[in-house]
Amino acid sequence: MSMKSAIVQAALVLSVACTPAFAGAKEDVHAAMQKFIALKSYHATLTSTSPKAMTTELDFVTPDRYRIAMQMGTQVIIGDSMYMQMQGRSMQVPLPKGTLTQWRDPANLRSNEASATITALGPGVIDGKPASKYRISNAETPDTTSVLWINADGYPVKIDVDGSAEGKAYTASIHYSRFNDPAIRIDVPK
Numbered sequence: 550m551s552m553k554s555a556i557v558q559a560a561l562v563l564s565v566a567c568t569p570a571f572a573g574a575k576e577d578v579h580a581a582m583q584k585f586i587a588l589k590s591y592h593a594t595l596t597s598t599s600p601k602a603m604t605t606e607l608d609f610v611t612p613d614r615y616r617i618a619m620q621m622g623t624q625v626i627i628g629d630s631m632y633m634q635m636q637g638r639s640m641q642v643p644l645p646k647g648t649l650t651q652w653r654d655p656a657n658l659r660s661n662e663a664s665a666t667i668t669a670l671g672p673g674v675i676d677g678k679p680a681s682k683y684r685i686s687n688a689e690t691p692d693t694t695s696v697l698w699i700n701a702d703g704y705p706v707k708i709d710v711d712g713s714a715e716g717k718a719y720t721a722s723i724h725y726s727r728f729n730d731p732a733i734r735i736d737v738p739k
Contacts, residue, residue, distance in 0.1 A: 574669040578683050581699040585725075588704075592727040599719030614735035615649060625738050632738045639738045664688035673698055675706050675724075704728055 585591075588611070595605040606618040615626040622635035626649055631642045670682040680698040687693070693712030700706045710721045727733060 574667040574683055575665070577669070577681065577699065578667050578685070578697060581697075581703055581705045584703050585705050589729050590727070590731070590733040591725055592730070592733065594724045594726075595721065596724075597719060597721040599714065599717055599721075608733050608735060610733055610735045613649070616735045623738075625735060627735065627737060634738055670696070675700065680706060702728075 588609075590608070590610045593607040593609070595607065597603055597605075603620060608616040613626075613628050615624075617624045617626070622633060624634070625632040626644065629644045629646050629648065631644050633640050633642060664687050666686045668684045670684055673680050673682040675698045678700060680700050683697045683699070685695045685697055690712065693710060695711075696709045697705055698707040704725070706725050708723045710719075710723075712719060
């Protein structure tokens, strides 16, 4: 699975979760996603199995700063500019306006609410701490199912995605941590 596909899958989970609160599972997930969108910073570790196993580390700082560390190099995104670092060199590449900010736009995130199904799966444990578990499916992506864990503080801490893309099955997992950590800084690479 490409980084873009993983981000799209995570955004679909977030879009489902940012629907208006009804009752029960949808309300719980909606509240957690509102807390997530309000974060000033966080760290995420993405692991996936397609087309081969890979791990990606991501840091985010509001309003629009991302650092994405992959095996091939690190990308820093500030606004609509991407700075690619590979083999000790850095180059700036413009991104189409709104490429990443769309994933944090509440209006855009609510667009999938009508086709979302959220089911409470009961308690679980993440990193040795209690968490509530929810299954999220969406008619827009029928071959994809996600499981979301929300910690006792009300933050989403893990999303597991099972699906298929281009006829191939994949799994991806995003583990969130370091919520509102002031030590996370993202500056223009030198």
